[in-house]
Amino acid sequence: MPYKEIEYIPKCNENIKILLNTNDNVFAPTATSDFLISAVASSISKVDKLLDLGCGNGIVGISLSKLNKANKIYCSDISNDAVKVAKLNIKLNNCEGEAIKSNIFSNWNGYKFDVIVDDISGISEEVAKLSDWFENVPCDAGIDGTSNIEKVLNRSRKFLNKNGKIFFPVISLSNTKKIIEIAENNFKDIKKISHNEWFLPEDLSRNFENLEKLKKEGYIDYCQKFGQLICWTDIYSAK
Numbered sequence: 386m387p388y389k390e391i392e393y394i395p396k397c398n399e400n401i402k403i404l405l406n407t408n409d410n411v412f413a414p415t416a417t418s419d420f421l422i423s424a425v426a427s428s429i430s431k432v433d434k435l436l437d438l439g440c441g442n443g444i445v446g447i448s449l450s451k452l453n454k455a456n457k458i459y460c461s462d463i464s465n466d467a468v469k470v471a472k473l474n475i476k477l478n479n480c481e482g483e484a485i486k487s488n489i490f491s492n493w494n495g496y497k498f499d500v501i502v503d504d505i506s507g508i509s510e511e512v513a514k515l516s517d518w519f520e521n522v523p524c525d526a527g528i529d530g531t532s533n534i535e536k537v538l539n540r541s542r543k544f545l546n547k548n549g550k551i552f553f554p555v556i557s558l559s560n561t562k563k564i565i566e567i568a569e570n571n572f573k574d575i576k577k578i579s580h581n582e583w584f585l586p587e588d589l590s591r592n593f594e595n596l597e598k599l600k601k602e603g604y605i606d607y608c609q610k611f612g613q614l615i616c617w618t619d620i621y622s623a624k
Contacts, residue, residue: 389406392404393444395451401452403444407441408470418441420554420579422452425502426454434456434497435498437460439506441470441504443460443474446482447475462486462487463486468484489540490541497549500552505533506525508556512589512596513526515596531560539571542572553568554618556616556618559605561606571623573624581619
């Protein structure tokens with residue numbers, strides 16, 4: 386499948402322009418990517434090793450490298466196409482780094498990182514089916530959106546250096562209470578770095594009955610303002 390080139394400008398530093406290759410089989414950068422980049426950049430000094438989990442085209446790791454927040458970036462994704470594109474983009478942006486195929490931490494045994502940034506799918510699969518966000522790529526996060534983040538949080542301590550941190554998004558289109566409980570079972574120091582509200586796209590809002598059912602069952606959450614559905618994405622750190 387042919388590549389197309391896009392330009393990305395981090396919201397936290399509009400003086401930096403990043404060129405990225407991508408294709409239709411690679412998950413496109415989202416607002417969550419923006420929120421993660423801004424939150425991590427504002428929370429850390431320069432570290433030696435940073436892991437971008439669920440890297441897609443490498444946008445999070447490469448942006449943090451270009452923002453001078455990591456000496457070397459490590460990127461992984463379950464998708465072969467994503468890994469190929471991330472490798473191209475690391476080279477294109479003159480970053481020190483590598484990209485490998487890995488199902489979460491499966492191929493990172495023996496590695497330790499100063500920072501792990503989790504950008505793996507974290508919304509209810511039932512919501513994903515109603516949207517076009519995951520066209521040609523899997524969601525696989527379960528009905529409450531927690532299956533991937535649970536695996537990440539339960540295993541990540543093994544891959545963190547002493548005083549290392551993991552950053553992860555908690556999206557209201559998932560069971561946010563359950564995710565925080567999992568984090569608290571694994572880490573002593575958990576902080577909310579940012580809170581970001583956004584309007585649910587109109588095409589998804591038309592499925593109000595389905596969304597209400599998921600909300601009543603505790604799988605997702607949102608609120609209504611100005612005649613629209615509002616969701617939120619919180620970025621947390623844990624160590």
